[in-house]
Amino acid sequence: MTLHLKVEVTALSHYEHAEDKFIEEVMVATVRCEEIASEKLSDLRSDKGWLELEEVVQLGPVKGFGEKLSSIIDTYLSLYDEETIFFDESVRNAKRKQLESNTLDIVFPVYATMIGHLRSIALKDFKTKLDGSLNNGKGFASSVQTWIQSIMLKFDKDSAGNNQIHSSSSS
Secondary structure: OHHHHHHHHHHHHHHHHHHHHHHHHHHHHHHHHHHHHHHHHHHHHOOHHHHHHHHHHHHOOOOOHHHHHHHHHHHHHHHHHHHHOOOOHHHHHHHHHHHHHHHHHHHHHHHHHHHHHHHHHHHHHHHHHHHHHHHOOOOHHHHHHHHHHHHHHHHHHHHHHHHOOOOOOOO
16 A cells, blocks of 8 residues: 555656746747747837838829738748747737737738828729719610629729738738
8 A cells, every 4th residue: 555655746746847947938929929029029119111111002093902911921920920939829829820910910000091191092093983974975774783883893803902901910
């Protein structure tokens, strides 16, 4: 019976040590992944390509906006992935999701500005073409229908590369 108790005490001690080691590794991973994510956000905010894109969008629509933005975002997500690869996977993935969310918070106002430009252009085109149709004696309802379809197709085409920001995913 004495031998049996010693085995249980030894096993319990080993389990407690492993649990402590796991908790410590998760804590270290949490702190480091948060720090790395914070660094990547800071780097994004000061990225020359991002700052130029942000500035140019204020002036009007930018051809290839979605691709340019996706490339910038992918760069920082990839750097995060590279720097956190050896940390606990669940912590790494959770902090990456926060990084993605925080990144989208940063870029959304510029994205909204871009879509606003496209919307304004579409509305102006619609009004111009509708007025032209009405001045040429075409019926209101048929002109509206024709130009809504035409302008919406153009808007969809122009905004296609902007509506989905692609990002590499490690999960």
